[in-house]
Every structure is written in C-alpha cells, then in structure tokens.
Amino acid sequence: MEDLKPTPPNSSPLTPIGFLERAATVYGDCPSIVYNTTTYTWSQTHLRCLRVASSIQSLGIKKGHVVSVLAPNIPAMYELHFAALMSGAILNNINLRLDPRTVSILLRHSESKLVFVDQLSQSLIHEALSLFPPGIPIPRLILIADDTDEASSSPSSSSSPAVEFVCSYEDLVERGDPGFEWIRPTSEWDPAILNYTSGTTSSPKGVVHCQRGLFLITVDSLIDWAVPKQPVYLWTLPMFHANGWSFPWGMAAVGGTNICLRKFDATIIYRLIRAHNVTHMCGAPVVLNMLSNSPDNEPLKNPVNILTAGAPPPAAVLHRTESLGFVVSHGYGLTETAGLVVSCAWKREWNRLPASERARLKARQGVRLAGMTRIDVLDPNTGKSVKRDGSTLGEIVLRGGCVMLGYLKDPAGTAKCMKDGWFFTGDVAVMHPDGYLEIKDRSKDVIISGGENLSSVEVESVLYMHPAINEAAVVARPDDFWGETPCAFVSLKERIRGNKPSEKEIMEFCREKLPHYMVPKTVVFKEELPKTSTGKIQKFILRETAKSMGSAGTRRSRI
Ligand SMILES: Nc1ncnc2c1ncn2[C@@H]1O[C@H](COP(=O)(O)OP(=O)(O)OP(=O)(O)O)[C@@H](O)[C@H]1O
Numbered sequence: 316m317e318d319l320k321p322t323p324p325n326s327s328p329l330t331p332i333g334f335l336e337r338a339a340t341v342y343g344d345c346p347s348i349v350y351n352t353t354t355y356t357w358s359q360t361h362l363r364c365l366r367v368a369s370s371i372q373s374l375g376i377k378k379g380h381v382v383s384v385l386a387p388n389i390p391a392m393y394e395l396h397f398a399a400l401m402s403g404a405i406l407n408n409i410n411l412r413l414d415p416r417t418v419s420i421l422l423r424h425s426e427s428k429l430v431f432v433d434q435l436s437q438s439l440i441h442e443a444l445s446l447f448p449p450g451i452p453i454p455r456l457i458l459i460a461d462d463t464d465e466a467s468s469s470p471s472s473s474s475s476p477a478v479e480f481v482c483s484y485e486d487l488v489e490r491g492d493p494g495f496e497w498i499r500p501t502s503e504w505d506p507a508i509l510n511y512t513s514g515t516t517s518s519p520k521g522v523v524h525c526q527r528g529l530f531l532i533t534v535d536s537l538i539d540w541a542v543p544k545q546p547v548y549l550w551t552l553p554m555f556h557a558n559g560w561s562f563p564w565g566m567a568a569v570g571g572t573n574i575c576l577r578k579f580d581a582t583i584i585y586r587l588i589r590a591h592n593v594t595h596m597c598g599a600p601v602v603l604n605m606l607s608n609s610p611d612n613e614p615l616k617n618p619v620n621i622l623t624a625g626a627p628p629p630a631a632v633l634h635r636t637e638s639l640g641f642v643v644s645h646g647y648g649l650t651e652t653a654g655l656v657v658s659c660a661w662k663r664e665w666n667r668l669p670a671s672e673r674a675r676l677k678a679r680q681g682v683r684l685a686g687m688t689r690i691d692v693l694d695p696n697t698g699k700s701v702k703r704d705g706s707t708l709g710e711i712v713l714r715g716g717c718v719m720l721g722y723l724k725d726p727a728g729t730a731k732c733m734k735d736g737w738f739f740t741g742d743v744a745v746m747h748p749d750g751y752l753e754i755k756d757r758s759k760d761v762i763i764s765g766g767e768n769l770s771s772v773e774v775e776s777v778l779y780m781h782p783a784i785n786e787a788a789v790v791a792r793p794d795d796f797w798g799e800t801p802c803a804f805v806s807l808k809e810r811i812r813g814n815k816p817s818e819k820e821i822m823e824f825c826r827e828k829l830p831h832y833m834v835p836k837t838v839v840f841k842e843e844l845p846k847t848s849t850g851k852i853q854k855f856i857l858r859e860t861a862k863s864m865g866s867a868g869t870r871r872s873r874i
Pocket of ligand 1 (some may be wrong): 347512513519520623624625626627628646647648649650680740741742754759764849851
C-alpha cells in the first residue's frame with residue numbers, strides 16, 4: 316500500500332469557508348442573519364460575502380495581509396469571518412472595549428492594512444491612530460454604518476470625530492463582484508486568523524491560527540455540543556473573543572439562524588429568546604450569573620442550550636441557571652486553541668443525581684473533545700502525569716490539530732509554551748479518578764499559604780453559595796507569617812444591598828465549608844469587580860490592591 320499517496324482528489328486544504336457555499340445551496344431561502352428589522356437568507360449572505368471579498372481585494376489587499384475589525388456582534392462582523400478570508404486576507408478581530416493605546420499597539424504589531432470600524436468606535440480608532448509614531452503606515456479605514464435605532468440613539472454616535480474613511484461597508488457590498496472566485500488556501504497550514512488573547516494575566520499576545528485548525532475546531536465543537544441542523548443561535552458571546560469559539564463558521568455548517576445584537580443585558584437576552592425561539596447561545600459564567608440573578612428572569616418556555624467557558628463556572632451559578640430552564644454545557648479552551656477543546660461530557664446516568672450534585676460534576680472542565688489528540692495534567696517537577704486522585708495539582712497540556720501555529724513575532728513566547736510535544740496552558744488542574752480534569756487555578760493565581768498550595772477557585776465556589784454574594788474573586792494577600800493568605804473581593808446582590816453581611820459573617824460561612832487555611836482572612840466589599848471585556852475578573856488588579864493593603868498580619872492561631 317506504500318504506493319498510495321495523497322493526491323489532489325483527497326488532499327484539498329481544509330478550510331471552514333466552504334461551509335458558506337454549501338449553506339447557500341442547502342439553506343438558500345432560510346434565514347442566516349437576523350438583526351433588528353433586517354433579515355438575510357443564506358444565499359444573500361453568500362453573495363454579500365463574495366462581493367465584500369472581491370472589494371477587499373480590489374483595495375489592494377493581498378494574500379497574507381492582515382485586515383482588522385472593530386465591531387460588536389452585527390451582521391458585518393459575521394460576514395467578515397468569511398469575506399476577509401475569501402479575499403485571501405488574515406482576519407484580526409479587535410476587542411472594541413480596549414483602550415486606544417492598546418488598540419494602537421495591536422494595529423502596529425499586526426501591521427494591519429485595512430480596518431473595518433463600527434460607527435460607534437470612531438473615537439476609539441481616531442485616538443488609536445493618533446498614537447501612531449510618525450513614519451509608521453496608517454491602515455485604511457472602512458466605516459460600518461448602522462442606522463438602527465440602537466446605534467443611532469447611542470450618545471457616542473453624535474459626538475464622533477471626523478475620521479477619514481475610504482468608503483462604507485455597504486459600498487463594498489454594492490460595488491463587489493458576486494461571481495468572485497474566492498481565494499482558496501494553497502495549503503491548509505496557511506495562516507487565517509490573528510487573535511489577541513484577553514490580557515487577563517499579561518499583555519495580549521497575537522495568536523495565529525491556520526485554516527486547518529479553524530476547520531477542525533468548528534467541526535469538533537458542533538459535534539461536542541450536539542448542535543442540530545438549523546438551530547437559532549443568539550450572539551451573546553462577542554465574536555471578537557476567539558471568533559466566538561468558532562460558531563460563526565459553525566452556524567454556516569448547520570444552516571443556523573444567527574440572531575445578531577449590538578449590546579446585551581439580561582432584559583435584551585430574555586426578550587430575544589422569546590421573540591426568536593432561541594435554541595442555542597454561548598457565554599462566560601458572568602453571563603450565566605447575570606441571567607440567573609436578573610429581576611427579569613422567569614422560567615423559559617422552551618429549553619435553551621447555553622455553552623459556558625472562559626472562566627470557572629461556580630456550581631451554585633450552574634445550578635441557578637439550570638433551574639430557569641437553560642441546559643448548560645461546560646467547556647474549556649484558550650485563544651491559543653481557537654475555541655473549546657475540553658468539555659464536561661455529560662453521562663446519562665448523572666441525570667438521576669440531585670441537582671446540586673449534578674452542578675458539582677458539571678463545574679469540572681472534563682475530557683478532550685473527540686477531535687483533540689491528547690490532553691493531560693503534568694507534574695511540573697517530574698513532567699509525568701499526575702495521579703488520578705482529584706487532588707494532586709499539575710499543569711494542563713494539550714495536543715491536537717487546533718492548537719495555534721504560534722504567537723506572532725514572538726518565537727521565545729511560542730517556544731516557552733510549545734515544547735516536548737505539548738502546548739502548555741498555564742492552567743493548574745487535578746485529574747479525577749474517572750479521567751475528568753478540573754481546573755483549580757491559573758498558575759499565576761495559585762495562593763501559597765504556609766507552604767500549602769491553595770486553589771482560589773475552590774474558595775470562590777464556596778463564596779458563590781452565599782445567598783448575598785453576586786460575584787467573588789480570591790487572590791493572595793502578603794502575610795509576614797504565612798507568606799500569603801486568601802483575600803476575598805466580593806460584590807453583593809442588588810436586592811440585599813440594604814442588609815449587608817459583615818466580613819466576619821462571610822468568613823464564618825466559609826469556615827463551615829472549607830479547611831481553615833483556605834478561609835479568606837480578609838474580605839473586601841466592592842460595588843463591582845474589575846473585568847476584561849470578555850467577562851473575566853482581572854485578578855492581577857485585585858492582587859495589586861491586596862498587595863497594597865500590606866501584610867494581613869494573621870496570627871498562627873487564626874489559621
Ligand atoms: N471552563 C473554564 N474553567 C476555568 N477556566 C477557564 C475555562 N475556560 C477558559 N478558562 C480560562 O481562560 C483562559 C483562556 O482565556 P483567553 O484565551 O481568553 O485569554 P486569557 O488567558 O484570559 O488572557 P491572557 O493569556 O492574555 O492572560 C484559560 O487559560 C483558562 O485559564
């Protein structure tokens with residue numbers, strides 16, 4: 316059989332772009348995108364993307380050039396996930412809640428040639444470009460105009476500075492060629508996406524993914540979440556965050572309806588779920604917390620599948636969300652893996668367990684998706700797999716086709732996390748006897764108290780059980796005696812604000828449920844906890860605050 320080799324009929328480069336052509340054939344007359352009063356069908360979306368792709372090319376964008384987008388979850392943002400790649404360009408989504416300085420750094424780092432700018436982000440791009448040093452080429456700008464009520468009623472829409480745009484996005488659609496022969500990858504390893512990480516632990520890093528990786532993560536995610544044909548998908552997860560965990564391409568593969576929205580809160584989400592009979596949505600645990608604590612919450616008429624990832628979901632939040640009729644699935648991934656690569660694969664027999672036990676099991680991150688090659692939790696000292704005992708800590712390592720090509724212009728950073736055949740995640744976890752892993756912390760967040768490693772996630776999960784607590788984060792506070800002690804930052808639920816529990820009461824609550832060394836020795840009440848735009852609590856900011864508080868000064872007997 317050695318003479319049988321790959322040949323053109325069996326080795327076309329994998330790419331997720333082909334899903335769109337197929338959707339236009341199979342689901343041509345069915346809705347692809349719904350945004351306020353606008354609805355497109357899959358054949359319209361296909362043609363619009365071809366037109367935009369041809370226009371991008373006619374603006375001088377060549378294969379491998381970076382094209383950036385600064386927009387919320389609106390139709391143009393969705394279309395550019397296809398159109399930019401169809402023009403041969405590399406798509407770079409920029410988080411629109413970043414400050415101008417960071418946006419400016421990212422645009423220079425990526426050497427972006429063209430930036431699509433939502434009309435409400437004009438000030439941001441204006442300021443970002445004004446920070447370009449002289450002599451550095453400035454990217455050209457395309458305006459994504461939006462005349463919907465939501466966009467035009469925003470205060471910032473009227474006060475935008477004059478920014479020079481080449482033309483509008485709709486001009487590109489209009490003047491583009493619907494018969495454009497889109498640029499197919501010559502190799503499935505061709506770079507396709509440049510995403511910057513959230514910057515939860517450090518400055519954002521530029522993650523590059525190839526066409527093959529995107530194809531694999533898209534197909535794998537659809538299988539793992541058991542997404543049926545023609546779901547109704549509500550865009551509550553920002554597409555600028557790791558390409559919405561691959562679901563822009565996934566929805567084309569299954570002919571789903573994308574319900575786009577510019578901004579969201581619990582009221583809008585509940586309204587859209589009812590109006591469109593939403594079947595699927597994604598969100599970080601912060602979204603689940605918001606939905607389950609909202610005064611608008613009421614049990615859903617039909618179950619809605621919600622996929623959560625991005626931060627550890629406390630069991631108490633999972634429990635509250637499911638009791639409203641959401642069917643929660645829990646996954647884990649990183650910008651570096653283009654989406655979710657581990658999930659808490661649910662077993663039918665677990666349905667018979669009490670709700671709180673189900674939530675506890677579901678809070679575990681789980682097992683590899685079918686398309687991943689291997690995952691493991693390695694002892695940092697020996698490099699060997701940790702014991703499957705649910706308590707020995709190690710680092711999660713991954714291997715599979717959707718792991719990034721590497722960090723842009725950062726060979727040292729790439730080599731640091733991609734070595735010995737593994738991608739090292741920097742996440743600390745245990746392996747349970749049943750082969751499911753559970754994250755205990757990020758390596759930078761582990762608290763070391765009296766030589767004992769202490770999982771901030773475990774302490775947080777207990778704090779979330781407290782009826783008055785809305786959100787909680789636990790970080791290390793320096794301590795002269797113990798080295799570090801746990802310091803809890805909490806925000807309280809709106810409705811109990813008059814009746815605030817004391818620091819001591821919260822510590823007592825934890826003491827009933829945790830070993831003494833894990834009980835927070837300090838509790839700080841805050842109106843709101845600092846978060847990244849993707850809803851992750853910025854522990855490095857809290858850590859700085861805890862540090863500035865000085866030694867907790869605990870005495871031995873208190874621990
Ligand atoms: N289900 C989950 N449970 C716990 N943590 C999760 C889960 N899913 C993702 N995470 C956390 O999110 C991280 C990946 O997030 P992302 O790629 O958005 O950037 P970031 O790591 O937050 O930013 P930066 O690398 O710049 O600090 C993981 O490494 C992990 O710490």
